[in-house]
Amino acid sequence: MNLAPPSHIHDPFSGAGTTAIEASFEGFQASCVEVNPFLHFVGKTCIDWSIDATEAARQLDAISQIYSNTVDGATLDNIAELGVEVPKIHNVHRWWRNDVLKDILVLKSAIRSCSEDRYRSFFELALAAVLVPDFTNVTLGKLQLHFINKDNHEINVWPTYECHTLKMIGDLSDINRQALNVSPRIVFGDSTQVSTFRDIIGVDAVITSPPYPNRYSYIWNTRPHLYMLDMISEAKEASQIDRRTIGGTWGTATSELGKGVFAPIDPVVERALDGVHGNIAKSDQLMANYVTHYFNRLFIHIQALRPSLNSGARLAYVVGNSWIKGEYVATDVILGKIIEGAIPGASIEGLHRFRRRNSGKDLFETIVYARVPI
Ligand SMILES: C[S@@+](CC[C@H](N)C(=O)[O-])C[C@H]1O[C@@H](n2cnc3c(N)ncnc32)[C@H](O)[C@@H]1O
Incomplete structure (x- = not known):
């Protein structure tokens, strides 16, 4: 071009x-x-390059602490006490096994403890990355997600999440911030609208x-x-x-x-x-x-x-x-x-x-x- x-x-x-x-x-x-x-x-x-890898690693440790302090006592019945709710998606128990759903919600609540929006978004992005491939009872068919049975799969929410987040933190350390002197804009909107x-x-x-x-x-x-x-x-x-x-x-x-x-x-x-x-x-x-x-x-x-x-x-x-x-x-x-x-x-x-x-x-x-x- x-x-x-x-x-x-x-x-x-x-x-x-x-x-x-x-x-x-x-x-x-x-x-x-x-x-x-x-x-x-x-x-x-x-595109938020302002996340600092060392600070992200420190906050991940804090999330880990909160997660391990709360996960054992939590159940789907008392999960609201952690400030999170079971998602209102139709047939939620078809999407996630009960034990997995409970652990995801505890993790979500721990991530919410981050006080700064940009770090919270970073950790939510990490959760989104593992949510479907690792935690959800689906597989991607030709055009859409299909339900599959994961009753016998070994699904470990925290270790899977931690491993992926550490990779993302590693990627952050590799970014050459000097080269990134421009900040892209990502607008939320409909590309068929003049406005x-x-x-x-x-x-x-x-x-x-x-x-x-x-x-x-x-x-x-x-x-x-x-x-x-x-x-x-x-x-x-x-x-x-x-x-x-x-x-x-x-x-x-x-x-x-x-x-x-x-x-x-x-x-x-x-x-x-x-x-x-x-x-x-x-x-x-x-x-x-x-x-x-x-x-x-x-x-x-x-x-x-x-x-x-x-x-x-x-x-x-x-x-x-x-x-x-x-x-x-x-x-x-x-x-x-x-x-x-x-x-x-x-x-x-x-x-x-x-x-x-x-x-x-x-x-x-x-x-x-x-x-x-x-
Ligand atoms: C083929 S994907 C783009 C993939 C992208 N190049 C990438 O690497 O991730 C098409 C995207 O267009 C978005 N989209 C569909 N209709 C839109 C609209 N009216 N306005 C803005 N985005 C739209 C979809 O949500 C989808 O994310």
Whole structure:
């Protein structure tokens, strides 16, 4: 892309904040937007370089003391005395074994004893990292979490947590803080809203990966974290966030897609889709609506982002193509046309199909390169 620091790199679908982290390591200014409160928290916490490794190790010892002083006397019935509650996720005992849940909640309460927000966030991030792979009765299938039985697994909450946190503290000691003289901004918001971009100005390059049109729900898969870190407390909230995501397809989002026929919101989207939604509708109207809605929202996103872009700005969108109901959805080509239609004078500089997904025929991930006119 031939960009030089301190150019401004923006990621409107930030996820765990990888773009912001890498951009800051290279000395670029960076900004990001993320709609999922948990992923926003992950990104924000990961880019907080002010955490001191020695101080974090000292605070981990204090957490360890509190944990070991409370864990034996605690039960799920008296856990409220520690200032924490059993998460209100549906069927909580399917998600976590009782003994594991009790230990996680004792740990959560010990982490809460940190008086400084940034250290508390650091230790909560460590808990989030081990929560699903090590403590929760699930495994990640092709697109979503599946329950599995962990009754006979050896699950040791404190040693697992401590080991992971010490690795994170080790990583902190390795950071070259001198190189990090820029602080990225991670905004909590919806990248299809003009208001989200109000304070994001002078973007020289967008490097991003929006969700793919494959019905993967980032909300569905982060529910254990969202509930455990008290970011939501009822299913309605999760489905409301999913509705705001691009490609969200869970709860309310799905029931809305099931109503009527969704049309392209602009001739640009109509031309870009080139009839693919109509072909899908012959066998499945809900999926046709899903695809139309997905590209409508990408179009609205590009329009909302446009005022933040400097003239000559470069765009790189990583997207995935999909087969839906026997129709090939070439997301890369469609997005290219949407960018050209939404930004007058923009040009597509290339579609770099860089790998096949799921070893499926024609299932590519592509970088769509574009340029805003000078
Ligand atoms: C493919 S992931 C990005 C992964 C990221 N590059 C990383 O390395 O972690 C897409 C992200 O877009 C977010 N997202 C979906 N719809 C959004 C919207 N309307 N506004 C902002 N973020 C959104 C999702 O929550 C998800 O984190």
